[in-house]
Amino acid sequence: MDLIHINRLQKTSAIFGILGPMINLIVFAVLGFLYPGYNPMNQFISELATSEAPHNIIMNIFGFNVFGLYLIFFGFGLYLGVKKHPLTTISMVLFILSGVCIFALSLFPCDMGCKNITFTGIGHNLLIKFPSIAMPTAILLSLYPLWKDSNWRNYWWLFFLQIGIFLIIYSPIALLIDLPLVIGLIQRLGLSVPLSWIFIMSTKLYRLSGKDGSLKLESII
Numbered sequence: 001m002d003l004i005h006i007n008r009l010q011k012t013s014a015i016f017g018i019l020g021p022m023i024n025l026i027v028f029a030v031l032g033f034l035y036p037g038y039n040p041m042n043q044f045i046s047e048l049a050t051s052e053a054p055h056n057i058i059m060n061i062f063g064f065n066v067f068g069l070y071l072i073f074f075g076f077g078l079y080l081g082v083k084k085h086p087l088t089t090i091s092m093v094l095f096i097l098s099g100v101c102i103f104a105l106s107l108f109p110c111d112m113g114c115k116n117i118t119f120t121g122i123g124h125n126l127l128i129k130f131p132s133i134a135m136p137t138a139i140l141l142s143l144y145p146l147w148k149d150s151n152w153r154n155y156w157w158l159f160f161l162q163i164g165i166f167l168i169i170y171s172p173i174a175l176l177i178d179l180p181l182v183i184g185l186i187q188r189l190g191l192s193v194p195l196s197w198i199f200i201m202s203t204k205l206y207r208l209s210g211k212d213g214s215l216k217l218e219s220i221i
Contacts, residue, residue, distance in 0.1 A: 006080055011209040013077025017202025020070030021195040027062045028188070031055050043184045045191070046110040046124065060106035068103025071131075072096050074198055078142065081205040083149035087141045094138035098131035135194045136167040151208055163197050 031048045032040045034055060038047070049059040075095030082088050108123035110116055116125045143164050146152040152160075170190060179186060 007209050010077050010080040010205060013073045013080070014202045014206035014209060016070040016073035017077060017198050018206065020066060020074070021199045023062060024067055024195065025192075027059065031059055031063070040184045040188065042181050044110070044114045044187060045184070046105070046114055046128070049106070049109050050112060050114075051109065052112060056109070060109075064105040065103055068099040068101070068105075071099030071102060071135075071198075073099075074202065075099065077202065077205050081208050082142065082145050082152065085145040085148065088145040091138040091142040091145075094134040094141075098134045098138075101127045101130045132190075139167060139194060139197055140164045152204070156204060159200070160197065163193060166193060 028040075028045055028048070031053075032038050035048060035053055045063070047053065049056045049063060053059065072095070075092040078095065079088055079092040105124060105127055108120045108127055110124040111118055111121035114121075114124075116122055139160070143157070143160060146160055147157050170193070
């Protein structure tokens with residue numbers, strides 16, 4: 001693949017990474033507002049896609065399918081836009097696999113209240129666990145390649161380090177502590193950090209792709 005095609009793929013991936021999180025946040029907020037009796041403080045996001053939810057088709061398409069697709073594209077963009085390193089490759093794979101799992105959630109809705117006991121509900125549980133661990137892990141693993149890349153070794157890297165520290169502290173809390181009165185808030189906070197990271201990363205990746213079709217060679221060798 002020549003440099004021009006690499007540039008176009010990186011730019012396309014960056015656009016997905018910019019638009020995707022914004023679409024997700026809007027869809028989650030609007031569908032929650034339109035669901036009578038739904039409380040985002042203590043209900044899971046996935047409850048917006050159950051058979052009882054009034055706009056579950058919209059949630060499955062724009063909440064899960066779009067989410068999964070832009071994670072896959074972002075994984076490729078990350079690989080193209082950051083200095084080549086084994087950790088960059090691992091991060092890419094984790095984002096791509098996370099995207100596949102989230103895309104598949106539309107086929108495995110959670111049960112009512114996400115108290116999953118049916119086949120599809122159990123499948124939902126299994127699918128959602130991988131990205132909840134893989135995305136924070138991918139972000140943490142990317143810190144070293146970002147620091148080694150002169151395109152990122154400045155305030156960008158310091159910001160991402162702060163995100164990494166937050167995830168190290170927050171992820172075990174979100175996974176292990178059961179606080180039903182605020183479980184929806186905990187899930188949304190835990191999701192908003194990786195989505196913000198992807199959005200900010202994508203804006204920089206878009207800028208690095210360059211209007212003249214040129215990439216800095218450090219990111220592709």
